[in-house]
Amino acid sequence: QQNVQQSPESLIVPEGARTSLNCTFSDSASQYFWWYRQHSGKAPKALMSIFSNGEKEEGRFTIHLNKASLHFSLHIRDSQPSDSALYLCAVSMGYAQGLTFGLGTRVSVFP
Amino acid sequence: GGIITQTPKFLIGQEGQKLTLKCQQNFNHDTMYWYRQDSGKGLRLIYYSITENDLQKGDLSEGYDASREKKSSFSLTVTSAQKNEMAVFLCASSPRTGGGAETLYFGSGTRLTVL
Numbered sequence: 001q002q003n004v005q006q007s008p009e010s011l012i013v014p015e016g017a018r019t020s021l022n023c024t025f026s027d028s029a030s031q032y033f034w035w036y037r038q039h040s041g042k043a044p045k046a047l048m049s050i051f052s053n054g055e056k057e058e059g060r061f062t063i064h065l066n067k068a069s070l071h072f073s074l075h076i077r078d079s080q081p082s083d084s085a086l087y088l089c090a091v092s093m094g095y096a097q098g099l100t101f102g103l104g105t106r107v108s109v110f111p
Numbered sequence: 112g113g114i115i116t117q118t119p120k121f122l123i124g125q126e127g128q129k130l131t132l133k134c135q136q137n138f139n140h141d142t143m144y145w146y147r148q149d150s151g152k153g154l155r156l157i158y159y160s161i162t163e164n165d166l167q168k169g170d171l172s173e174g175y176d177a178s179r180e181k182k183s184s185f186s187l188t189v190t191s192a193q194k195n196e197m198a199v200f201l202c203a204s205s206p207r208t209g210g211g212a213e214t215l216y217f218g219s220g221t222r223l224t225v226l
Binding site: 043046090100104 | 115144146151152153154155156159167169170201211212214215217218219220
């Protein structure tokens with residue numbers, strides 16, 4: 001059974017700083033890796049995904065994936081107060097397996 | 112674009128009561144999901160369905176039933192409500208087979224309170 005762990009549980013960063021979030025997974029056969037973001041009282045929304053080892057950048061956001069280490073991360077450059085949210089990582093094994101989510105990292109960015 | 116509508120937004124029931132949550136999507140997506148979120152934490156998969164009349168159990172299916180009678184709708188029944196399952200129930204959909212390569216689109220949730 002897949003086990004997805006996130007660290008840290010919470011993070012407080014000043015506006016303009018770099019934020020780094022971590023996610024580890026237990027099953028080396030995992031294929032798809034996602035970050036979702038959930039603002040308070042709102043629905044989770046997909047932020048970014050990565051399907052092969054390496055790095056992917058979209059605007060201020062970068063994902064790193066290292067399958068051998070069973071680890072992927074999300075980095076936010078120039079953090080903004082609007083980035084304050086619960087960040088959820090998620091992993092899938094493939095066809096008809098659904099997504100397994102971590103417990104989340106709560107990020108607070110103060111001006 | 113599309114939308115996922117969950118009803119009701121708030122559901123209050125008595126311990127031991129049978130309660131039903133409903134979800135409708137107009138994306139024309141094949142796969143639909145029910146997740147449970149406790150106290151602003153992560154999501155745990157209860158049931159998902161990759162097509163009409165298909166049901167797949169997630170890790171948290173005990174104590175729940177689901178029904179997918181139409182492509183656009185997916186309902187979840189709490190068979191006997193317990194106080195330790197007060198949570199937000201999130202419905203989601205994705206375009207195809209639920210294989211994990213597609214984005215999940217979530218509804219805004221049903222908050223369950225058990226008295």
